Amino acid sequence: MAMLAPSVLSANFAHLEQDCRDALEGGAKLLHYDVMDGHFVPNISFGIPVLKSIHKAMPDAFFDVHLMITDPIDYVHAFADAGASLINFHVESNSDAQKTLDAIKAEGCKTGMTIKPATPAEEVFPYLDQLDLVLVMSVEPGFGGQKFMADMLDKVRALAAERERRGLNFLIEIDGGINEHTGAQATAAGVDILVAGSTAFAVPDVKAACQTLSNL
Numbered sequence: 001m002a003m004l005a006p007s008v009l010s011a012n013f014a015h016l017e018q019d020c021r022d023a024l025e026g027g028a029k030l031l032h033y034d035v036m037d038g039h040f041v042p043n044i045s046f047g048i049p050v051l052k053s054i055h056k057a058m059p060d061a062f063f064d065v066h067l068m069i070t071d072p073i074d075y076v077h078a079f080a081d082a083g084a085s086l087i088n089f090h091v092e093s094n095s096d097a098q099k100t101l102d103a104i105k106a107e108g109c110k111t112g113m114t115i116k117p118a119t120p121a122e123e124v125f126p127y128l129d130q131l132d133l134v135l136v137m138s139v140e141p142g143f144g145g146q147k148f149m150a151d152m153l154d155k156v157r158a159l160a161a162e163r164e165r166r167g168l169n170f171l172i173e174i175d176g177g178i179n180e181h182t183g184a185q186a187t188a189a190g191v192d193i194l195v196a197g198s199t200a201f202a203v204p205d206v207k208a209a210c211q212t213l214s215n216l
């Protein structure tokens with residue numbers, strides 16, 4: 001069974017706190033927070049002040065922050081300060097990967113590196129011993145509601161094999177197009193954390209949807 005990280009991107013922002021509470025009551029273990037800058041990806045979502053508000057309302061929740069931004073290193077401190085528990089940044093971003101990891105660790109946050117669909121899993125291999133999590137994108141980052149790319153599961157298997165080979169402990173997370181069917185496929189391939197946006201929040205009953213997705 002994988003842990004569920006509902007993506008706040010698909011929540012109703014008019015009642016964000018209630019949606020997040022319903023998701024956690026439904027069994028979600030983390031809240032996935034998608035930050036988009038309109039530059040690294042062709043969309044803009046939300047940023048530091050919104051995280052600060054939800055963190056203040058729910059100080060015990062685990063905030064898994066996914067930075068889809070060109071220069072993540074410049075914003076590590078601000079997101080950590082706003083309440084990020086873990087900071088995920090893209091290996092394809094402009095920031096130096098080692099310096100960004102050092103900055104995240106210096107803030108006391110957990111570390112995550114993310115790979116886009118066209119990026120081989122091997123790109124993060126040099127950093128695996130410093131990572132708490134690797135995030136495999138199963139859609140092109142930028143928008144919720146896209147179709148799951150099943151061939152990304154090969155990268156999940158490669159990461160799981162490398163983790164085993166080196167005796168490491170990082171978690172493998174997958175993001176994009178997760179529903180009951182694709183979530184079960186991902187779990188079978190070795191995924192530890194399922195991110196789900198539209199199937200967790202863009203539904204009539206958030207708690208019930210999260211209960212279902214938490215049991216995959």
Ligand code: DX5
Nearest residue numbers: 141142144145176177197198
């Ligand atoms: C995509 C984001 C995802 C997205 C997932 O750029 O990183 O977290 O919200 O949404 P669904 O689950 O609808 O594909």
Ligand code: ZN
Nearest residue numbers: 034066175195
């Ligand atoms: Zn995401």
